Amino acid sequence: MATKKQSKINLINLSKSDYRGAPTTLCQGCGHNSINSQVITACYELNILPEDIVKFSGIGCSSKSPTYFLGRSFGFNGLHGRMPSLATGALFADTSLTGIAMSGDGDTISIGMGQFKHVMRRNLPMVYIVANNGVYGLTKGQFSATAEEGLALKGHGQNPYMPIDIIWEAVVGRATFVARSFAGDPKQVRELLKAALSHRGIAVLDIISPCVTFNNQDDAHHSYAWGRNHEVALHDLSYVPLAEDIMVDYDEGESKEVDMHDGSRIMLRKVASDYDPTDRSTILCMLEDANTKQELITGLIYIDTEQQALFDTYNLPEEPLNRLTNDRIRPRRETIDKVNAMMF
Amino acid sequence: MTTVETKIQSNKAIASGSVVNDFSISVATMNGSGSQTSNLTLLRALFKMGIPVSGKNLFPSNIQGLPTWYTIRVSKDGYLARTETIEVMVAMNATTFAKDQAALVPGGVFFYADDIKQAITRKDIVAYPMPVKKLAKESDAPASLRTYVANMVYVGVLVQMLGINPQRIEQALDFHFKGKEKPIKLNLDIIKKAAEWAEENLQKSDPYYLEDLDLTEGQIMASGNTAGALGSIYGGVQFVSWYPITPASSLAESCIEYLPMLRTDPETGKNTYAVVQAEDELAAIGMAVGAGWGGLRSMTSTSGPGISLMTEYASMAYYAETPVVIWNVQRMGPSTGLPTRTSQGDINLTYYLGHGDTKHIVLLPGSVNECFELGWKAFDLAERFQTPVFLLSDLDMGMNQWMTSPFKYPDKEIDRGKVLWEEDFEGLEIWGRYLDIDGDGIPYRTLPGNRHSQSGYFARGTGHDEFANYTEDPDVWVKGMDRLLLKFEHARSVMPQPEIVKRKGATIGVIAFGSTDPAIREAIDYMSEEDLEVDYLRLRALPVVDEVRDFIRKYEHVYVVEMNRDGQLHQILSLEVPERATHLISLTHNDGLPLTATWIKGAILGEERN
Numbered sequence: 023m024a025t026k027k028q029s030k031i032n033l034i035n036l037s038k039s040d041y042r043g044a045p046t047t048l049c050q051g052c053g054h055n056s057i058n059s060q061v062i063t064a065c066y067e068l069n070i071l072p073e074d075i076v077k078f079s080g081i082g083c084s085s086k087s088p089t090y091f092l093g094r095s096f097g098f099n100g101l102h103g104r105m106p107s108l109a110t111g112a113l114f115a116d117t118s119l120t121g122i123a124m125s126g127d128g129d130t131i132s133i134g135m136g137q138f139k140h141v142m143r144r145n146l147p148m149v150y151i152v153a154n155n156g157v158y159g160l161t162k163g164q165f166s167a168t169a170e171e172g173l174a175l176k177g178h179g180q181n182p183y184m185p186i187d188i189i190w191e192a193v194v195g196r197a198t199f200v201a202r203s204f205a206g207d208p209k210q211v212r213e214l215l216k217a218a219l220s221h222r223g224i225a226v227l228d229i230i231s232p233c234v235t236f237n238n239q240d241d242a243h244h245s246y247a248w249g250r251n252h253e254v255a256l257h258d259l260s261y262v263p264l265a266e267d268i269m270v271d272y273d274e275g276e277s278k279e280v281d282m283h284d285g286s287r288i289m290l291r292k293v294a295s296d297y298d299p300t301d302r303s304t305i306l307c308m309l310e311d312a313n314t315k316q317e318l319i320t321g322l323i324y325i326d327t328e329q330q331a332l333f334d335t336y337n338l339p340e341e342p343l344n345r346l347t348n349d350r351i352r353p354r355r356e357t358i359d360k361v362n363a364m365m366f
Numbered sequence: 367m368t369t370v371e372t373k374i375q376s377n378k379a380i381a382s383g384s385v386v387n388d389f390s391i392s393v394a395t396m397n398g399s400g401s402q403t404s405n406l407t408l409l410r411a412l413f414k415m416g417i418p419v420s421g422k423n424l425f426p427s428n429i430q431g432l433p434t435w436y437t438i439r440v441s442k443d444g445y446l447a448r449t450e451t452i453e454v455m456v457a458m459n460a461t462t463f464a465k466d467q468a469a470l471v472p473g474g475v476f477f478y479a480d481d482i483k484q485a486i487t488r489k490d491i492v493a494y495p496m497p498v499k500k501l502a503k504e505s506d507a508p509a510s511l512r513t514y515v516a517n518m519v520y521v522g523v524l525v526q527m528l529g530i531n532p533q534r535i536e537q538a539l540d541f542h543f544k545g546k547e548k549p550i551k552l553n554l555d556i557i558k559k560a561a562e563w564a565e566e567n568l569q570k571s572d573p574y575y576l577e578d579l580d581l582t583e584g585q586i587m588a589s590g591n592t593a594g595a596l597g598s599i600y601g602g603v604q605f606v607s608w609y610p611i612t613p614a615s616s617l618a619e620s621c622i623e624y625l626p627m628l629r630t631d632p633e634t635g636k637n638t639y640a641v642v643q644a645e646d647e648l649a650a651i652g653m654a655v656g657a658g659w660g661g662l663r664s665m666t667s668t669s670g671p672g673i674s675l676m677t678e679y680a681s682m683a684y685y686a687e688t689p690v691v692i693w694n695v696q697r698m699g700p701s702t703g704l705p706t707r708t709s710q711g712d713i714n715l716t717y718y719l720g721h722g723d724t725k726h727i728v729l730l731p732g733s734v735n736e737c738f739e740l741g742w743k744a745f746d747l748a749e750r751f752q753t754p755v756f757l758l759s760d761l762d763m764g765m766n767q768w769m770t771s772p773f774k775y776p777d778k779e780i781d782r783g784k785v786l787w788e789e790d791f792e793g794l795e796i797w798g799r800y801l802d803i804d805g806d807g808i809p810y811r812t813l814p815g816n817r818h819s820q821s822g823y824f825a826r827g828t829g830h831d832e833f834a835n836y837t838e839d840p841d842v843w844v845k846g847m848d849r850l851l852l853k854f855e856h857a858r859s860v861m862p863q864p865e866i867v868k869r870k871g872a873t874i875g876v877i878a879f880g881s882t883d884p885a886i887r888e889a890i891d892y893m894s895e896e897d898l899e900v901d902y903l904r905l906r907a908l909p910v911v912d913e914v915r916d917f918i919r920k921y922e923h924v925y926v927v928e929m930n931r932d933g934q935l936h937q938i939l940s941l942e943v944p945e946r947a948t949h950l951i952s953l954t955h956n957d958g959l960p961l962t963a964t965w966i967k968g969a970i971l972g973e974e975r976n
């Protein structure tokens with residue numbers, strides 16, 4: 023009995039239910055639900071205290087998601103397209119916290135393009151998930167800016183514009199961790215989430231997350247069928263936490279290892295081609311090539327563990343800013359004469 | 367150090383009919399010609415001579431080439447408002463030469479750069495040429511600095527001709543160049559040469575003199591934006607996010623200037639603050655709201671166009687009950703309007719900023735000193751009431767240098783409002799983020815980083831119940847909005863009191879706010895001279911307190927004076943005291959220039975004597 027019970031808690035004595043949120047109100051089969059359960063599992067398996075996480079989101083079905091995971095964590099469901107700024111300010115309050123942001127393709131790439139670009143430029147340490155379904159789910163299925171050219175949707179005609187590729191934007195925007203995955207590939211989503219949670223800097227995860235209600239026709243690029251038939255993983259990815267000193271017996275030349283800041287590692291086992299996610303210069307060629315071949319490339323596309331993160335440049339105290347006592351935030355009384363003297 | 371020795375002492379015997387320490391000087395230059403140092407040097411020297419003085423930069427939205435005027439008013443009576451008359455003109459700009467001449471009062475003085483080959487057409491003024499180019503060329507200044515030091519020529523000529531105390535000039539330069547000997551000497555030399563030239567070549571034949579007084583003792587000189595920044599720093603600001611915009615930029619820039627000195631932890635050498643220049647105002651307020659929610663004393667500063675971009679987050683902060691301090695240093699709108707001109711046109715926008723039923727605490731500093739005082743108080747109010755608090759300043763107050771009483775160290779402990787940390791949860795029976803336990807409409811909040819397993823909640827702009835859970839229940843919505851109103855009414859009772867200045871026998875009242883204060887006070891003196899006694903209420907905050915309503919009810923006529931077209935404060939007050947609405951009279955003037963006492967007096971007398 024006792025052993026059975028033990029198997030249901032993690033190293034910090036929490037059970038899976040400590041990581042759950044409110045019951046989902048998203049459509050059954052929505053890709054977002056699948057991502058949410060991987061967030062729960064990743065945090066559970068990494069033994070993260072829910073109170074060490076802060077959740078952020080904008081507006082959309084995808085942005086509702088933080089309600090459905092990590093119910094004990096603090097979170098802020100902000101404005102449409104303006105989540106990155108909110109998260110930036112909030113994370114200054116206590117930089118020991120880990121931010122997990124959930125956004126949609128509309129929230130990030132249409133209305134939120136500006137803040138998306140700037141949060142990458144600042145390298146805010148945060149996991150930034152974009153649940154990408156090619157439509158605006160919450161407002162009933164209008165085209166989003168990631169919808170492919172020529173996509174036909176009921177009631178909305180044909181999309182005449184070229185799509186924006188979130189990965190391109192992230193790479194060009196100098197994000198220090200860029201990955202793509204597919205909600206229909208939960209294991210990869212989970213391993214990427216774990217790796218992203220160990221990254222010190224912005225970690226952008228573009229996860230194709232089908233909207234079963236408005237954009238799941240077999241030939242639509244954000245559908246389950248398309249994902250299943252066109253996904254090409256760059257590598258077989260597994261995350262190795264610091265505590266587990268696992269010897270992975272991959273053959274020489276078969277795998278690549280990325281050392282993370284916190285001592286954990288990402289193991290990338292070669293699948294088809296050689297791919298080096300630390301070399302930014304080849305990414306666009308690779309993506310363009312995949313585009314022509316109609317391949318949905320997934321995996322860790324780019325990582326830079328050297329770039330300093332936002333808070334590294336601020337010379338902040340050890341303890342969180344939001345716990346500084348009053349005497350530390352108000353200058354001492356004797357300073358006022360000096361200040362007045364400076365006023366001529 | 368070099369000293370300017372002038373022979374102005376010879377003018378000591380000031381003739382009768384002279385005008386001493388009571389006139390306005392206007393310096394007409396070209397934008398970007400480097401006259402700012404000269405003008406500030408004059409202003410500061412006069413201040414140090416003990417003469418009440420104010421300086422206003424009336425400048426175009428342009429970096430280089432368009433005409434700009436700097437006006438200095440000296441007033442032995444202590445009046446600091448702008449005047450409509452100019453007694454002394456310094457004409458350095460060929461393009462406005464004729465206009466500047468025409469602007470002078472009869473008998474006025476016209477100092478002009480002699481390289482401007484235009485006719486002196488007025489016979490009723492005294493004109494003095496100044497060999498600006500020649501003296502600049504003869505100076506030791508490197509060629510690159512020549513146009514810049516050329517502006518010191520008029521300083522030297524004014525020193526000699528008006529009688530400015532040269533030691534005070536030196537003091538001003540020493541301050542400006544932070545004691546750096548080289549630039550101080552360079553500038554002093556040319557001032558000295560110009561003064562000597564004036565002494566040898568000009569015969570004083572005008573009546574305007576400056577004399578040492580002792581009326582500025584104990585005063586300081588600062589801009590509202592500097593004061594606002596310092597007030598924020600003493601208020602414990604921990605997070606500043608901003609996006610550049612005239613006339614607000616120098617507020618955030620002053621934070622950046624003074625924070626390292628005042629808020630580096632002496633023990634650890636670490637910063638107890640963070641400043642982020644955002645990509646736009648949407649992001650600036652987003653960051654500030656995020657930081658406020660996170661438990662930091664956070665602020666952002668902007669002007670009208672930025673305020674409109676901040677609307678959506680301000681609304682959310684009101685509804686999600688997030689403290690944040692927002693400075694609106696007003697300029698003239700709509701749109702880009704006159705971006706370098708002053709106005710009070712955003713009071714309605716700011717008070718009601720948002721969608722749905724939003725209304726906010728708006729603090730209305732009426733002096734530079736008050737920018738400091740309300741600057742620190744704003745954080746206490748924002749955190750106490752868990753809501754955005756706005757401060758409404760304007761270009762005139764924010765960017766110009768004013769003499770003001772020294773900043774006073776906060777006389778109240780910092781109030782962080784109702785915050786629960788881990789230990790506060792021990793023995794706590796019930797807690798909901800939006801649960802009103804005390805009956806004052808103010809719930810208790812928790813901050814991210816609190817590791818107690820009951821402390822977390824999901825903040826949102828969507829409908830929520832007392833436990834921060836999503837709901838669209840109509841009754842819960844109404845209850846929530848009613849509680850916000852209760853909280854607002856509670857805030858009303860602790861708003862800064864208005865300042866009321868009474869006069870014996872007053873029959874009418876005036877209400878105003880912000881930078882118009884000096885002009886109103888001066889106008890009241892003038893009206894008294896014409897046997898109309900006026901009581902004055904200077905509003906310091908919205909929502910209004912009972913004293914304001916009482917004041918409005920007291921007089922047959924109460925004039926609401928403001929710098930916008932539609933009488934926005936007048937509208938707000940009419941709603942507050944509807945039964946007196948017909949007794950509230952709106953007086954507005956909005957041309958981008960600071961109000962003058964003459965206009966106010968004319969407007970009120972015009973109404974009263976009609």
Ligand SMILES: Cc1ncc(C[n+]2csc(CCOP(=O)(O)OP(=O)(O)O)c2C)c(N)n1
Pocket residue numbers: 081082083084085102125126127128129130153155157158159160161166
């Ligand atoms: C300022 C603003 N404009 C428009 C909306 C309406 N709106 C809500 S969600 C949404 C699109 C969401 O799309 P996406 O981010 O892709 O999320 P999804 O629902 O597809 O997961 C829009 C336009 C809004 N809430 N706020």
Ligand code: SF4
Pocket residue numbers: 047048049051052053054083084155159160232233234235236
């Ligand atoms: S509408 Fe689409 S995106 Fe929204 S919950 Fe349903 S399936 Fe998911």
Ligand SMILES: [Mg+2]
Pocket residue numbers: 082126127128153154155156157158159166
């Ligand atoms: Mg979408």
